[in-house]
Amino acid sequence: MTLFHNGTVWTGLSEVPVSDALLVADGVIAGLGDAARSAAAEGEVEEVDLEGGFLMPSFGDGHAHPMFGGLEYVGPAVRPCGSVAEIVEAVRTYAEAHPDEEWIVGASYDGSLAEGGLFDARWLDEAVLDRPVVLRAWDYHTVWCNSAALERAGITADTPDPELGEIPHRDDGSVLGTLREWGAIDLLTAVMPPQDEDVRIAALGTAADYYLARGVTWVQDAWVEPGDVDTYIEAARRGALRMRFNLALYADPRHFDSQVEHFSKVKRRVDQLGSPMLTANTVKFFADGVVENETGALLAPYCSGLHRHPGGQERSDSGEKVGMTVWEGDSLSEAARQIDDLGLQIHIHAIGDAAVRQALDAIEYAAEWNGPRDRRPVIAHVQLVDDADLARFAELGVIPNMQPLWAQMDALMTVLTIPRLGQERADKQYRMRTLEQSGAPLAFGSDWPVSSGAPLDGIAIAVSRQTSDGQPDGGWVPEEILTIDRALTAATAAVADQAFGEGVWGRLVPGASADLVWLDGDPRETAALDLPGLRIRGTYLRGAPAFTAS
Structure with a gap:
């Protein structure tokens, strides 16, 4: 047995939020x-002196890309x-x-470093001319490559924009070297050699x-392709998974009919493996892209005339750009119905207000068709929600999994986002408190490695709506600021609920798994801008140390 004492134990329960000791x-x-x-006095006990620190449920990450994040450390260090x-x-x-590397592959460069997020292949040619170079942007919806990579993929000035993708061109008609969305990116990945399994x-x-x-200690991998499944399963067989992962299998509208049977087989494979570290309960849909490259799907057009805009996206009746709709017509609703019918959890990426509405419609359709059950559908990101759709999250039991770190006036917001949305629409982004107060089961994710995977970094923004240097005074859209207790809950118990893990982890109650994090200070008594500086003294998975600060 292990007794944690001499500190604050935050349970995550509203009725009894704190204690002063915990036994495992x-x-x-x-x-x-x-x-x-009392129980500790009856047997042999190892004591952990919290030294006045703060013990709480370990954090969960309800939307991230751990494979991408780990692989960033393999290629060139472009993120800094x-x-x-x-x-x-x-x-x-x-x-x-x-x-000796045939291809140079890396991530994640800052898309705001070039006007409109458009990067030229000739710039990379200055570094490497004789081998392909492929770099993913921070958003993982955009790739920048050199001329050798374009040549290997057979992308020329005559290559049309593929389905679900864009190939921007220079003024003279030649291919620029930036590829947007997976329809275009797939042209490259189709000719790239597979990475070694041990590396993965x-x-x-x-x-x-x-x-x-x-x-x-738990993360939702929110974009899992067939090869990734094999890697996770092999890692589990080797005992190489040291934390909990749930897989969200990627649904592609171009191949969905053939994918459905595959999804069921993957779940059976993972379930039969019986690893406590691995589940495959979820299917991931993309409803749109991202605002920063104007592929996020909007109800009203993007602001025009601010940047160079390649063609290939949907436009309104007036010809103005409204972004990219990944699933046309009622196809998302039909696909969601089929996934729901299999008993799998729906997880939809939706950035723009049009995409959020389409995602809500799809979930509502699936529920009406298949009848009541505990389905816990997720819409991730929820950057823009039309006023008419705000109440639908609570009504439909939809979990808005939001990335609080994004709700700040940083360079990404000021350089790329606001010019595309306009100020009035931009000020309605990331309405976390509005959704939470409506009764929606708000949960947090990071989208790591798109942005920091440190929960305290995101919580600091959630409770301040300020940048790390305290801007703006009073916070950006301050009516959306969360209390610290609600923010901590969104990063712990609410993620456990998203994972169907309540009673197992996410709250400190007798009988629950001892998944814990020990902080050196109380976040409830820490200034918002100082939250990222709280030291993680230890992380515990089922009571065993999984990380100990040196």
Whole structure:
């Protein structure tokens, strides 16, 4: 048995939010407060002195991409780069150090470093001319490549925009070197050699290292393709999964009819494996793209005349751009119905207000068709919601899984987002408090590696709506600021509920798994801007140390 004491124990329960001791036996919580001390007195106990710190349920991440995140550490280090020149130099340095690599692959460059997010292949040619270079942008919806990569993929000035993708061109008609959305990106990945399986399994280990050091023990991998399933299963067989993962299998409208049977087979394979670290209960849909490259689907057109805009996206009757609808007509509703009929959880990426409405319609249709059950559908991101759709989340039991770190006036927001939406519409983004107060079961995710996977980084924004330097005074759209208790709940118990894990983890109650994080201070008494500086002293999975600060 292990007794945690001499600190604050935050249970995550509204009726009894705090205690001063917690006992763990055989991986589960055996008691709190006096009951914990009494039980501890009856047997051999290892004591953990919290030293005045804060013990709470470990965090969950309700929407992320751990495979992508782990693989970022394998290629050129472009994420820290603050200019195009720095990226080019990082690629050059990596290529020189790895002369035997046939392709140079990396992520995630800052899409705001070039006007309109449009990057030229010739810039990368300065670093590497004789081998393909492929870099994913921070949003993972955009790729920047060199001329050799375009040549390998057979992309020329005559290549038409593919379904669900764009190929921007220079003024002279030649291909620029930026590819938008997976329809275009697939032209590259189709000719890229597969990564070594050991490298991919090691990437999951890197992701676990990252998450456990930040207090996270469960993550929703929100974009899983067939090869990824094989990697996860092999990692589980090797005992290489050191935290809990749930797989959301990617539904592609171009191939959905052939995918449905595959989804059922994957769930059976994972269930039969019987790993406590791996489930496959979810299917992931994309309803649109992202605002920053104008593929997020909007009810009203994007603001025009601000940047160069390649063609290929949907336009309103007036010819103005309204973004990209991934599933045409009622196809998303029909696909969601089929997934729901299999008993799998629906998880829909929806950024723009048109996409959010389509996602809500699809979930409503599936529920009406298949009848009542505990389905817990998820709409991820929910950047813009039309006023008429706000109440529908609570009415339909839809979980808005939101990324609080994005609700700030950073360079991404000011350079790429607001110019495309206009100020009035921009001020209605990330309405977390409005949704939470409507009764919607708000949960948090990070979208790592798109943005930081540290929950405290996002919570700091949720409770302040300010940048790290405290801007703007009083917070951006301050009426959407959450209380610290609601933000902590959104990152713990609410994610457990999303994962059908209530009673198992996410709250500190007797009988629950002892999935814990020990902070060196009380976040409820910490200034918002200081929250990211709270030190993670330890992370525990079923009572066993999974991370210990050195």
